[in-house]
Structures are given as C-alpha cells and as structure tokens.
Amino acid sequence: MIFRALEEIKAQVRQNTFLLQALAKKQPPPTTMRLSDDFKFPIQSLEELRKVEKVLGDKLQQKALTSYLATLGGVNPGDIVRRIMRHLLSDALAVQFNWLGRRGQKMAFSALSLTAVIRGAAAVQNVTASDCEVSIKNWLKYSGDRNGGRKRRAEQQQGPVNGMSQTKSIKLGTEN
Numbered sequence: 001m002i003f004r005a006l007e008e009i010k011a012q013v014r015q016n017t018f019l020l021q022a023l024a025k026k027q028p029p030p031t032t033m034r035l036s037d038d039f040k041f042p043i044q045s046l047e048e049l050r051k052v053e054k055v056l057g058d059k060l061q062q063k064a065l066t067s068y069l070a071t072l073g074g075v076n077p078g079d080i081v082r083r084i085m086r087h088l089l090s091d092a093l094a095v096q097f098n099w100l101g102r103r104g105q106k107m108a109f110s111a112l113s114l115t116a117v118i119r120g121a122a123a124v125q126n127v128t129a130s131d132c133e134v135s136i137k138n139w140l141k142y143s144g145d146r147n148g149g150r151k152r153r154a155e156q157q158q159g160p161v162n163g164m165s166q167t168k169s170i171k172l173g174t175e176n
Contacts, residue, residue: 026126034064035061035064035065035068036055036058036061038051038052038054038055039052039055039065041087041088042086042088042089042090042093043088043090043093044090044092045093046093049093049112049114052114053112053113053114056113056114056117057113062116062120065117065121066117066120066121066124067121067124068121069084069087069088069117069118069121070120070121070122070124070125072087073125074125077122077127077128077131077132077135078131078135078138080122080125080127080135081118081122081127081131081132081135081136081139084118085135085136085140086139088114088118091143091146091147094139094140094143095143095144097140097143098137098141099133099136099137099140109136110133115136118132118136119132119133
C-alpha cells in the first residue's frame with residue numbers, strides 16, 4: 001500500500017513538472033534589463049521617435065523593450081498587437097505613418113527598428129510575423145479615425161442640412 005502511494009506521488013510530481021515547464025515556455029522571460037529613460041510612452045512626436053530609434057541601436061535595449069512589451073498581453077493576435085501599438089504611439093504620430101510610406105507624405109513604419117521590437121514582443125505571445133504585420137497595418141490605417149477623425153470627416157462630407165448644421169437640426173428635433 002505504501003509503495004502504491006509512493007508511485008502515485010511520483011506520477012503527480014512528474015505531471016506537475018511537465019505543467020510547470022509548459023507554463024515557463026509560455027511566459028516571457030523576466031525583465032532583468034532596465035529600460036532606458038529615453039523611452040516615454042506613448043511616443044508623441046517624430047523627435048521622440050528618433051530618440052527611441054537611436055536607443056534601439058543598442059541590442060540590450062531592444063531586448064529590454066521587447067520583454068516589456070510582451071507583458072502587455074491580449075486575448076488574440078490582433079488584440080496583442082493593438083495593445084502594443086496603442087502603448088507605443090500616440091494617434092497624432094500614427095497618422096503620419098503607413099506600412100510602406102508610399103501614399104502621400106506618409107513615412108514607412110516597416111523601416112523602423114521599432115517594428116522588429118513589436119514583432120519580437122508579439123512572437124513571445126505566439127503571434128506570427130504575418131498576423132503581426134496585418135494588425136500593424138490595420139492599426140495604422142485606422143489611426144485617422146480615432147479621436148473624432150471619422151466624425152469630423154463625416155460632418156465635412158454631409159455639410160449643412162437646409163442651411164442649418166446637423167447638430168442644430170438634431171437639437172430642434174428633440175425639443176418637440
């Protein structure tokens with residue numbers, strides 16, 4: 001009876017060891033590296049972005065930032081990348097970028113060192129490079145819609161209604 005109990009305990013220890021190893025693989029490594037004080041998020045201007053890019057020339061800082069961003073989490077690949085992007089860039093800065101920089105006066109986000117860091121942080125959470133790029137492209141694409149951009153464009157396209165602005169006609173409609 002005692003031997004059977006010992007065998008059951010050994011089996012349980014093996015199972016717990018296996019589960020701990022699986023969990024350790026999923027968790028990002030603990031951040032022992034210190035992030036530079038040059039990292040202030042979200043990045044608000046091109047000047048701040050240039051400073052960050054310069055700091056990312058140091059491989060240790062790249063690893064530290066990758067580890068830090070990997071801790072932001074998310075429920076699916078799109079959510080993970082959106083959280084990272086929202087944490088890194090302000091909407092005002094994001095509207096100045098698209099993926100390749102081909103349209104208008106926009107700059108190429110894919111050419112930044114920051115892109116490799118984002119991919120690395122997403123990869124820690126099992127997001128493929130392809131899914132990461134698609135999510136970054138979408139986040140940049142719709143950056144102009146955030147903070148009231150879509151509403152402003154819609155109002156400009158509709159113009160005044162019967163000589164009154166749309167807000168006045170709505171207010172008049174609610175008074176009756």
